[in-house]
Amino acid sequence: MPTIFFYGPRLDKEKSKEMIKDFTETASQVTGIERSAFVVYLRESKPENVGVGGELLEDKLKGT
Amino acid sequence: MPTIFFYGPRLDKEKSKEMIKDFTETASQVTGIERSAFVVYLRESKPENVGVGGELLEDKLKGT
Amino acid sequence: MPTIFFYGPRLDKEKSKEMIKDFTETASQVTGIERSAFVVYLRESKPENVGVGGELLEDKLKGT
């Protein structure tokens, strides 16, 4: 039943699969809980909805 | 002020209303807090952004 | 795989069981997904760590 949330950039299908596979393997190994019990949520965060250090990430990425 | 988050499939309007009504009734009854204090967030999770047992849910649903 | 988070007061064991059972039944019925796929997290929120309307809930409950 452990659950992992990832808030970050949008990932294509190959990268999503890799992230989910690796997170689940790590978490299963570290906790000793079988892989089938893990759920991973990839929650996309667009740079226009994230702030880092008080500034919009969208602006920071543009070097504004 | 209690708050409920539901991460799951997209629901149409009738199902959203039913989920919100029933969650709120249950939670109000169990806690003894008035219904008006509850907020429910339905957070859609697409099968392409969820991993179960290390695999992409999108692939599991397709039987891939 | 749907996941439900409840942020609210501490519940004793009987109430926790009731909340989990009812949430799961509602969610399973509304979505058509089997009950075994649902995970519910009861996340306790103490009144000293919650704000409602700009005030500490702890103070509101005391009528301060």
Add this chain to the structure above:
Amino acid sequence: MPTIFFYGPRLDKEKSKEMIKDFTETASQVTGIERSAFVVYLRESKPENVGVGGELLEDKLKGT
């Protein structure tokens, strides 16, 4: 490293910037942690996916 999540209505760019700037300033001042360590996530919640007091917010806003 502190992290702030805001679940609420969609904000235009100017309002997003203001929210992020003010949240970060407040949180930095109150905690004494430098501003660069704070991340703010603005998570949009549409009225069709929120329940308040057991009713869909979308319906409440329409006065239905």
Add this chain to the structure above:
Amino acid sequence: MPTIFFYGPRLDKEKSKEMIKDFTETASQVTGIERSAFVVYLRESKPENVGVGGELLEDKLKGT
């Protein structure tokens, strides 16, 4: 109904009140939604349960 979650260090009562008051004022002003609709959750994160840049925050703070 907007909801704010703050994941960060433990705050004493005065600081909790200040954080809640200021977050709520900012959010109410930016969104135009009345203050009474806002809920703020202060979720304590101990340095032994946080990782920054791949390292335990507890170790980073000790300069280890």
Add this chain to the structure above:
Amino acid sequence: MPTIFFYGPRLDKEKSKEMIKDFTETASQVTGIERSAFVVYLRESKPENVGVGGELLEDKLKGT
């Protein structure tokens, strides 16, 4: 700025470090974002506060 939340059992210090290190490495590699930008929160969930398939995890683990 990506952020990872892990809801699961309590981990000792060595396991916490391993989880944080591996999650960060995976996420950095998959996204191409530098490791220093990642924050990981390990959020403990006690079996008395988790429901799986409508039952309390505490009871399931006991075979009740």
